[in-house]
Amino acid sequence: MLNNFLMFYAPFIVLIGSLVLAFVVAPKDDAVRRQIDEEE
Amino acid sequence: MGNEEAVFFSRVLTETTLSFHIIYATIGVGVPLMIMIAQWVGIKKNDEHYILLARRWARGFIITVAVGVVTGTAIGLQLSLLWPNFMELAGNVIALPLFMETFAFFFEAIFLGIYLYTWDRFENQKKHLLLLIPVAIGASFSAVFITMVNAFMNAPRGFDIVNGELININPLVAMFNPAMPTKVAHVVVTAYMTAAFVLAAIAAFRLLKGSNHEYHKKALYLTMKIGLIFAIATAVIGDFSGKYLAEYQPEKLAAAEWHFETEGNAPLIMYGVLDDGEVKYAIKIPYALSILAHSIPSAEVIGLDQFPEDEIPPLYIHYLFDIMVTIGVWMVLLAAVFWIGTKRRWKMVTTRWFRWLIVLGGPLSIIAIEAGWWLAEVGRQPWVLRKIMRTQDAATTSGHVDTMLVLFCLLYLILGIGSVVILRRMFRKNPVEQEIEDRNMEKGGDML
Numbered sequence: 210m211l212n213n214f215l216m217f218y219a220p221f222i223v224l225i226g227s228l229v230l231a232f233v234v235a236p237k238d239d240a241v242r243r244q245i246d247e248e249e
Numbered sequence: 250m251g252n253e254e255a256v257f258f259s260r261v262l263t264e265t266t267l268s269f270h271i272i273y274a275t276i277g278v279g280v281p282l283m284i285m286i287a288q289w290v291g292i293k294k295n296d297e298h299y300i301l302l303a304r305r306w307a308r309g310f311i312i313t314v315a316v317g318v319v320t321g322t323a324i325g326l327q328l329s330l331l332w333p334n335f336m337e338l339a340g341n342v343i344a345l346p347l348f349m350e351t352f353a354f355f356f357e358a359i360f361l362g363i364y365l366y367t368w369d370r371f372e373n374q375k376k377h378l379l380l381l382i383p384v385a386i387g388a389s390f391s392a393v394f395i396t397m398v399n400a401f402m403n404a405p406r407g408f409d410i411v412n413g414e415l416i417n418i419n420p421l422v423a424m425f426n427p428a429m430p431t432k433v434a435h436v437v438v439t440a441y442m443t444a445a446f447v448l449a450a451i452a453a454f455r456l457l458k459g460s461n462h463e464y465h466k467k468a469l470y471l472t473m474k475i476g477l478i479f480a481i482a483t484a485v486i487g488d489f490s491g492k493y494l495a496e497y498q499p500e501k502l503a504a505a506e507w508h509f510e511t512e513g514n515a516p517l518i519m520y521g522v523l524d525d526g527e528v529k530y531a532i533k534i535p536y537a538l539s540i541l542a543h544s545i546p547s548a549e550v551i552g553l554d555q556f557p558e559d560e561i562p563p564l565y566i567h568y569l570f571d572i573m574v575t576i577g578v579w580m581v582l583l584a585a586v587f588w589i590g591t592k593r594r595w596k597m598v599t600t601r602w603f604r605w606l607i608v609l610g611g612p613l614s615i616i617a618i619e620a621g622w623w624l625a626e627v628g629r630q631p632w633v634l635r636k637i638m639r640t641q642d643a644a645t646t647s648g649h650v651d652t653m654l655v656l657f658c659l660l661y662l663i664l665g666i667g668s669v670v671i672l673r674r675m676f677r678k679n680p681v682e683q684e685i686e687d688r689n690m691e692k693g694g695d696m697l
Contacts (some may be wrong), residue, residue: 241466241591
């Protein structure tokens with residue numbers, strides 16, 4: 210039962226989840242902006 | 250040329266074509282998403298550096314699409330010319346996903362053209378970004394449909410066999426076969442991951458070569474973050490693939506893991522060499538194969554002892570598995586250290602040697618997908634259509650495959666060198682600093 214879920218449904222959940230996470234995380238660039246400011 | 254030679258050269262030619270095509274196809278699937286993310290971040294943060302990233306990536310993307318179209322056409326041609334018996338048997342079943350792949354590509358190509366020719370035509374950048382959504386969807390779904398065909402070759406379903414012919418065909422059952430979810434998801438996330446790490450390698454290279462512009466730093470941070478997310482997703486889906494293999498293609502899993510005897514508490518073998526059937530110098534991770542296959546440490550994993558010798562895939566696929574997994578783990582670690590290091594102001598992540606490691610990550614990611622595809626294809630052997638048709642029975646008997654091999658190798662050489670030369674010239678003649686300056690002037694100096 211668990212294996213069936215992992216084989217047939219979970220791959221798409223992980224795929225879509227990682228896409229959503231990529232869009233959530235992408236705009237968060239405070240760390241690199243701070244790094245740029247410090248180097249200047 | 251005898252039949253054995255024809256089979257041999259057909260295999261070499263198909264492997265060469267796929268190995269070359271997969272580089273451009275992977276970038277072609279992954280880069281539209283990266284362009285979309287960059288443009289979206291640029292709009293959201295009102296930061297022209299990200300918008301410029303999207304513009305420049307889109308320009309390079311066109312070259313890879315052009316080469317991908319040529320090599321993709323070559324594969325279609327070779328399917329019919331080199332594997333006529335396979336196409337005769339299974340052509341009716343795989344026709345639907347093959348046509349849908351073509352439609353997905355047209356969908357992508359049409360909107361890509363509109364997207365490229367409408368930069369600066371929209372006052373509202375968000376409307377322009379909308380044009381990129383069908384491009385990214387078309388690119389990803391091309392990969393989805395073609396991988397469905399490959400999944401069908403591994404787990405053929407959706408027909409009855411009567412007198413050696415496939416009848417009562419149900420294309421949807423064939424497309425949604427048991428191999429499809431793990432294969433499709435794995436292929437798509439690895440394409441996103443590879444595109445991110447290749448673009449990260451380019452940004453790191455520019456920083457190493459003297460351009461200290463913040464454009465490259467933002468590009469590096471963005472691509473490494475995205476690469477990390479998809480690298481972790483790749484590893485997780487890779488684990489699901491192990492469970493699929495244990496259930497539906499146990500001989501492939503057993504060959505990849507050098508698992509000779511059926512047993513419980515099975516260890517995972519990493520690295521090592523095979524010497525007269527004996528595994529030497531390997532690292533054995535206790536219970537890991539049982540967990541990978543069935544999520545239970547004590548679970549029994551079917552070994553190669555359960556299969557006739559002529560149905561066992563070549564055992565060198567273990568090395569391919571090692572290469573793929575090692576590079577995958579390395580890239581997760583590298584990207585994680587970079588991300589955390591940038592957040593916590595570690596000096597290490599801005600050093601030259603660390604940036605060289607990121608540059609190396611680009612080609613390494615491509616080697617990983619090559620190893621993964623070889624593992625998938627060689628691991629299916631001796632079958633072209635598992636348990637139904639052997640590879641040797643599917644090939645052409647033509648006596649000119651060796652000539653075709655030479656000609657296609659020449660074509661790939663020209664395309665490979667040509668695309669690299671064009672991309673280098675395209676970006677060298679128009680460096681980032683120059684383009685930012687030009688665009689500043691166009692917009693009256695208030696752009697950045």
